[in-house]
Structures are given as structure tokens and as C-alpha cells.
Amino acid sequence: MYKNYLIIGWRNILKNKAFSTINIFGVAIGLAACILILEFIVFEMSFDRFHSKLDRTYRITNDRFQNGKLIQHGTIMYPTIGPVMAKDFPEIEDYSRLMPAGDLNVIIDDRNFRSNRAHFVDERFFRVFDFRLLAGDRATLLSTPNTTVLTESTARKFFQYDGDDLSALLGKTFLWGLWGTDPRPFEVTGIIENIPVNSHIQFDVLVSYSTLLTFGQDADNNWTWSDMRHYLVLKHGADPKRLEAKFPGFSERYFQGDKVSGSIEKFYLQPLKDAHLYSDYEYDIAVTASGKAVWSMLVVAGFILVIAWINYINLTTSRAIDRAREVGLRKVMGAFKTQLIRQFILESVLTTIIAFMLAVAIVFLFQSIFNEIVGSNLSWKLLLTQMNTRQLLWSGVLLAGGAVLAGFYPAFILSSYKPVTVLKGQFTRSRAGNFFRRTLVVFQFTASTTLIAGTLIVSRQIDFMNSADLGINLKNIMVVKPPELSESDSTFYGRVEYFKHELARIPGVVNVTTSWRLPGDRLGRVFN
DSSP states (O other): OHHHHHHHHHHHHTHHHHHHHHHHHHHHHHHHHHHHHHHHHHHHTTTTTTTTTTTGGGEEEEEEETTTTEEEESSSSSSTHHHHHHHHHHTTTEEEEEEEOOOOOEETTTEEEEOOOOOOOOHHHHHHHOEEEEOOOTTTTOOOEEEEEEEEHHHHHHHHHOOSSSGGGGTTTEOOOOOSSSOEEEEEEEEEOOOTTOSSSSHHHHHHHHHHHHHHHHHHOOSOOOBEEEEEEEOOOOHHHHHTTTTTHHHHHHHTTTTTTEEEEEEEEEGGGGTTSSOBTOOOOOSOOOOHHHHHHHHHHHHHHHHHHHHHHHHHHHTTHHHHHHHHHHHTOOOHHHHHHHHHHHHHHHHHHHHHHHHHHHHHHHHHHHHOOOOOOOOHHHHHHHOOOHHHHHHHHHHHHHHHHHHHHHHHHHTTHHHHHHHHOOOOOOOOHHHHHHHHHHHHHHHHHHHHHHHHHHHHHHHHHHHOOSOOOTOOOOOOOOOOSSSSOHHHHHHHHHHHHHHHSSSOOOOOOOOOOOTTOOOOOOOO
């Protein structure tokens, strides 16, 4: 029976080519838009999901108050916070500290490399995070001063290596001058896989935290040096809310109001899974986005899909007169209402399957353009690998449910015609049916107009932001970052002037100036 329904449905599609093309393309375009939006949503919600301890890992955040006024809402704090919390609170299983290393100026033989994606991390880092190790001993990584872990691409670039055995790079060294000091050798003790794009922490090089101790023990026990980021792993079954409720006592115990740091310190826990989408912190090193925007896009995708289904319903019911005679004849021949409903719903499912295949083709066709718009390398593969079984199942149920529901109303209407009335040519539309169809049309146009208007507003706002007058002429201006490979001593300004003089001698250079920071850089602050 169902095979017969499919044959009839396919014949109807071929018989009414123009109508079928419009109907199928309408659903396909809606599905393609939803798939592209879903790629973006799933990617944004996939950040840090590859860490096995994700559900138990938290960032420590803090609010800093002076004279009752909030002066900082951020993730930067003192070196002692993580270790002391781990000592004071039995709920904490492990912790790790991280501090950005600033500009990395590396010398290898006669070659120089520069990066701003380097962090100091302690030896617990790889117990908290599951970045994949390709070479080295995970148990001893970063346990001694002047040791580093490189990503695979960075290691190959530094040492110009194209072999398969990455362990051959272990023990190699490079020179790096920290904070204006003379270059010192750093040993490579580990190579890790390139950092996934959906990691809130992005880096090329990790430097052992114990290296900081060679500059002074303040890196381990200071209560006022505010440059560290701390991560906690809670024990299984530990309640983060109960732990957070103990933080005011911790703050009073160690900071004694504002006597130690000069500020009232309030600490909080942020789930690691929220670091990407729900962060509004100052001096944040995380790759962040707006959770509200992501959920809004999900709503937009829902509206687009609903509009596509409504369009299908309206077009199908518009052919009611043409199909009415078919229904009347089949009822005279003995067809039951339930059989007709099943046939029309199956036709809707068949249309959806064809539209879905066409939507996949549209997605492949416009994937690169969409990636340029959102600034990410999205794909079908990424979508399928990042969605878990439950999400894939719900997506399939939603697609199938939409196809059935979209076909149910036309099926119910068409199967309800009285054969005698239809065959006599006395078919008329009901007042209730007309009202419902008009309601659907009004909703369809209202939703479409709203989405188009919203898109135009956002587009114009972005254009305005990109073309606004910054008060500075950037045309033909280049930023040249000089090497920082020697100590900042009394010869520093002389070397700066010499560097400017050499730049000015380059043909085509009209003028040269120097600045400690670029216009637009965030300025640092000092609390004392």
C-alpha cells in the first residue's frame, strides 16, 4: 500500500512540474538556510567540549571594589588564589594557573620568530585540560624552569622540520629574552596537536610556570600581583554553589577587607563550558562570543523553517480544487479517509526528502560564501562530528515531524471532501478554512518582513561600524614591530632612534614615528 502511495505521489510531482518545482525549492531554501545556521550554532556551542573534565572544570572570576565602587570585573587575579583554595576547600580535586607571556621573540640560529600566543602554565595544566600530546612525557611536562611545549605547526615552523617522528624535536632549544632581558635558552619537552579552533584558550607555545620563579618567589605567593588566571577541577559530586558560598569567608580570611590588596575581593566560579558564550570580563584571554546572539540565531532558524512549512501548506491547499475531484473519485471507489490522509502525508514526506537533498546541494554550493560571512571554517563534517547522538536524533525527529505536520492540514482538508458534492461540481471553500489560510499567509509575510528588516538593520549597523570616522587617517600607514631581543638599558632610546633612522631611509617611506602602544590598544591599569 505504501509503495502505491509513493508511486502516486511521485506521479503527482512529475505531473505538476511548475507547482512541484516552486514547492520543493521553497522548502529546500528554508532547509538550506537552517542547516547553515545550525552549523554556526553547533560550532559556537562546541567550545571546550573535548575536555573530559569539562563538567567539573571552572574558571575563578572576581569583582574588585574600592570605596564601594566596582573597579574591575574580570578573570585576572593573584598567584596564590588557586593553590590556597585547593588547600582550604576539600571539594577541589585539582587546579592550574595561567599567565599570558606577552610577545614571544624567538631566535633559532640566524632566524627570528615572533608570536603573541604564548602562556606561562604550571605542570598541572595537562591534568586539567585534554590537549592531545604527540611527543613527550605528560607526567613531567613543564615541571622545570625554561622548558616549553609547542604545538605541532609551531614546532615545524621553528625548526623547519617536515618529518613524521616529532619526538626528534624533543630536547631542541631556542633563545627568548623575557621582558627585555638578555635571551636565554628554552628547551622543548613536548609537542601537542594544533589547538582546536573551538578551544577558548588559543596558543602556540606554553612555557613552564616555574620559569617565573627564577625572577622571584612573588610568582608563587603574592597577594597583590594581579596577572594570573586560575582554573579549578571539582571532585565528583561536589556542589559548585556550596563551594562558591564559602568564598566570602575566604576573601575575609586572606584579604581582611581591603587591608592586603587595597580592594574588597569577591570571587565566583564560572563553568568552563560557559567561558566562550557567557563572558563579559575585562582582560579576558578567552575566545568569546554572545550566547544571546547564538540562541537568537536558533530562533531565526526556527522561523525560517516554519515559514517554509507554511509556504508548503498554502501552496498545497491552493490546489485543493484540482485535487478535490481525485479525492471524490477515490472515495467513490471505496477509499477510506484514513487512507487518503496517509497518502497526502506521505506525499509531504516525499517532497521533504527531495527538498532536503536539494538543500544539501545548496549548502555545499554556498558554504564558502557563508564561511566568509561568519568568519569561520564551517562544514558538514564539523556539524556532524560536533553533534552528539541525542542532538542528531532530535534534528531528525524535528525534520520528520515538520514534514508530517505540514502535510497533515492539507491531508485533513482534502480527505474531508464529500464525493457527491465534489463530483457534481458544487465544491466551495469553507469560511473557517479561508480564515485559517489567511492567518497563515499573514503570519508568513509578517515573519518574513521582520527577518528581512532585522537583517537590513544589522547589516547597516555593521557597515556603519566598519566605515565610521575614527579620527585618524589610516591610509598608507604600516605598523612595524621591531625586535625586542636585548635588555632595556641606557642604550634603549638610542637604539630606537637608530631603528627609526633606518626605516626612514627605505624608499617610499615619508615619515616614521614610534609609540609604546597602538591607538585602540587596551591600556593597562595599576591598583595601589
